[in-house]
Amino acid sequence: MHVNDVRPPRRTLSLTPLIDVVFLLLMFFMLASTFAKYSVVEVSLAGxxxxxxxxxxxxxxxxxxxxxxxxxxxxxxxxxxxxxxxxELAAGQPTSVIVRPSAEARSQDIVAALERAKGAGVGNVALAR
Structure with missing residues (x-):
């Protein structure tokens, strides 16, 4: 008995869905990342x-x-x-500004306080617990 081994024709893989997924990932990471340059605030911890x-x-x-x-x-x-x-408080004398946040203070408020204290230019700024 003779059996013909007939294989179904092989389907080719389409790369279109893969390309779609790659572009979706690219768009996601482009929209989710931030390209702004962050400023640096020099902080010395008290003690x-x-x-x-x-x-x-x-x-x-x-x-x-x-x-x-x-x-x-x-x-x-x-x-x-x-x-x-x-x-006004410094009045030309060397002053040390100690920023002390409460335990529930938001980090944005702490950074704003540090930036404003550093921007006053009256002396050293330290962050205390």
Whole structure:
């Protein structure tokens, strides 16, 4: 008996779905990633033992509350007024600004406080727990 081994014709694989998936992934990563250049805020942690102290600096405490409120030496201050108040408190003397966030403070508010304190240019800025 003679059996013909007939194989069905082999289907070719279409690459169109693979190309679609690759383009979808490309679009996803292009839209999900950020191309902005982040600015760097230099922060020295309080008690980290920095360099030698040349002159005694007056400490100023900048607190960041959980509700986004700022307090400068215990007095409430608006976010836009932090720089002016720091310059006013420093009065030309070396000043050390200590930023102390509450445990529930948002990171955006902490960074805003650090940037404003550094932007005032009155002295060192340190982040405390």
């Amino acid at each position: 980290s033992g920095g360099g030698p102290v040349q002159e005694e600096a007056r400490p100023v405490l900048l607190s960041v509350g959980s509700d986004g409120a700022f307090r400068l030496n215990g007095e409430p201050v608006a976010a836009d007024d932090i720089r002016a108040r720091l310059v």
